[in-house]
Amino acid sequence: MSSEQRRAATYLRISQDRENTRLGVDRHREDAEALIAARQWAPVGVYEDNDISGKGHKKRPAFERLLKDIGSGLIDVVVAQEWPRLERNRADGVRIIEAAQRDHVLLTFAKGSDIDCTTAAGRLSADMFSAIARNEIEVKAERQSRAQRQRAEQGRPPKGVRPLGYASNGDVIEHEAEAVRKIYAAFSSGASLRAIAAALSGGESENLPSIPPLPRHNRSLMIERNVRRAGDGLEPRPVPDDSPWVSSTIMGILRNPRYAGYSTYTPKEVLANGDRRRSWRAQILRDDHGEPILGTWNRIVDLDAWEAVQDRLDDPARVTNRVGTDRKHLGSGLYRCGVCDKPVKTHSQRYRCEGHVMRSREQIDDFVVETVRRRLQLPDLHDLLPSADEPRMREIKLEIAEHQARIHRAQRDYDNELIEGFDLKRIRDRENAAIDTLEVDRLRLSLGISHNSVLEAPDRLAAFDAGDLGLRRSTIEVLCEVRLFPHPRGVKTFNSDSVSIMWRSAIAD
Ligand SMILES: [Zn+2]
Structure with missing residues (x-):
């Protein structure tokens, strides 16, 4: 009888989205053990991933091992708390279902109905299951992007990562705003992106004495995030050493219409083109008469100055002039x-x-x-x-x-x-x-x-x-x-x- 016993693997995933503590996962494990005992399956191991650790949180080593062991014919049943625990995202969901379909594995859940890939009918419903999961994700994304567009139409500051100079609620952070104004001024008077990045990094700043060194914005954001995490009782995530500013960040600052007070919205299609920075102007949201919609926040840079900077950024001659215009002498940096x-x-x-x-x-x-x-x-x-x-x-x-x-x-x-x-x-x-x-x-x-x-x-x-x-x-x-x-x-x-x-x-x- 024991040779016909089905071999059941338990999959557990700690994640911060639903439960913050190990407690939840311990309960999941107990539920799985009870299920395995009730069905008289043979337990063949627990696969546990920790999704909240800061490092490498993209990878699920136990999940990968589970797929591999299914492929090696070591597992007949996978027990998990519920489908989202196992799936986590669309791509992994499709992978586990395909593995289960290929090797005729039963996916069973303490909460929710089985995905039984041991039968043809079960495999068909598995297809539908993953299609539904996929659809849910798309609907959610659409809803989010509609909400974002609505916010932008009302001129409210967009959700998400705050730009240098603004708090998440749109308030101006004065010392950062001052740096933004100086970046615009330096670029307008001929400084290169690289020279501005170097000045902000506190390095050699030839002819740019007015730009003060500033911690890299990414780093400030990470530190702020850790303050919020501490408030939620979570462990801090690692903050990397302060690395120098790079030209592309300066470009992003110079391109951002929010500094001129424009309300922006980026449709998915624009993002999909990978052309975001080159189409900043296209992100300015316009009303039915084609007039730009202005945000409720205070502008940091005036409209004319912003437009002038865009013109200069759009000028291809600027890019060919590698040596920059922030030099006083014919040969310095050139010879x-x-x-x-x-x-x-x-x-x-x-x-x-x-x-x-x-x-x-x-x-x-x-x-x-x-x-x-x-x-x-x-x-x-x-x-x-x-x-x-x-x-x-x-x-x-x-x-x-x-x-x-x-x-x-x-x-x-x-x-x-x-x-x-x-x-x-x-x-x-x-x-x-x-x-x-x-x-x-x-x-x-x-x-x-x-x-x-x-x-x-x-x-x-x-x-x-x-x-x-x-x-x-x-x-x-x-x-x-x-x-x-x-x-x-x-x-x-x-x-x-x-x-x-x-x-x-x-x-x-
Ligand atoms: Zn030399």
């Missing part, structure tokens, strides 16, 4: 040290790479400008420009698609409540940063040269001479690489051999 290849810095009247080169700024700049001016006058200019690298372009496109796919997956996991908003944001920030870098590469490869107004001008020399520092720097950057070598000892006059100018076309070959 390289001939000894170690690092960009040189400005040191009073000189360009310097410490311990390697120290050269008169005026002499070098005159020489570089004269060389570039001569080159601009030659008819074969286009031979000097790097050509588009088609295989690399294709590679970049694939890499970008891969990063976008990761964002989509994270979005789906978030919708299915597999991961939290913080995780989603972290993944999105990380992937977007990678995409930003790749897009700069792509731009540089494809139209890096076509957006330089000097090279497009009918009279290039005149355009170069009339150009401002930023335009001259980007022209030099597009055309060539400049390296400075130590000046030969004992030579008083300027020696042009000690400066190397390599045309880009020569580098590409």
Whole structure:
């Protein structure tokens, strides 16, 4: 008789959504034991997952082991408290049902009816069961997004992660708001995203003395979350060390219409395109007359300033100008040290790479400008420009698609409540940063040269001479690489051999 006894595994999951304590799970275990005894099954083990631990809460090791043991033919029955405990999310629900269907396993619950995959009829109802579960999730998501839209139409602050400068209820947090205003001001006056990120991180902040160091917003949010968790009697989640600000976060701040007082709503379709940041303007909610709906919160940045920043962000020429506009001298950060290849810095009247080169700024700049001016006058200019690298372009496109796919997956996991908003944001920030870098590469490869107004001008020399520092720097950057070598000892006059100018076309070959 015992050889025909069905082998029953118990699955338990501790989760914080329904019960906060172990007590609930102990009761679940007792219920399962009673059920197994009543049906005269042979207990073959307890599979227990802890869903509330901060670390790796995406994974359910016991659940995975359970699937594996079902596949190995070790289990005839799975006992759990109720279907949601076992399922947790749509994807896992489908996996367990498929495993049960394949190996003819009975899924039985202390609360709720069985999913009996030992019979054809049972397997069919299992299909329906998982379809219903799926539908519930979709309905819930729809309801949430309708509620969000309604909030936005009423101009109420959106639920979810609070942006820098605002509390969850829409109140202005003054010291953060001040940082937001300074970020907008710095960007408007020509600072690069990277320079702003560095200044906020408390690092080297060339020409950006007005931006104060600030803890990274993500970190502030995590600390706040732990305060709330402590209030609910929960264990704190780990807060990572304060890492530096990244450009994509600055981009997100500069793009956010909420700072200008606009009420926003992001339809799912927009998110699905993975194009959220590039379509911030499209997120501004409009009334029936097409007028933007304003939020009930106070704006931190005025409308004109916000719009001006969007225009600048939308200008593709900005991206090609890798060297940035926040430099005072022609060659600082642009010319390289001939000894170690690092960009040189400005040191009073000189360009310097410490311990390697120290050269008169005026002499070098005159020489570089004269060389570039001569080159601009030659008819074969286009031979000097790097050509588009088609295989690399294709590679970049694939890499970008891969990063976008990761964002989509994270979005789906978030919708299915597999991961939290913080995780989603972290993944999105990380992937977007990678995409930003790749897009700069792509731009540089494809139209890096076509957006330089000097090279497009009918009279290039005149355009170069009339150009401002930023335009001259980007022209030099597009055309060539400049390296400075130590000046030969004992030579008083300027020696042009000690400066190397390599045309880009020569580098590409
Ligand atoms: Zn050096």
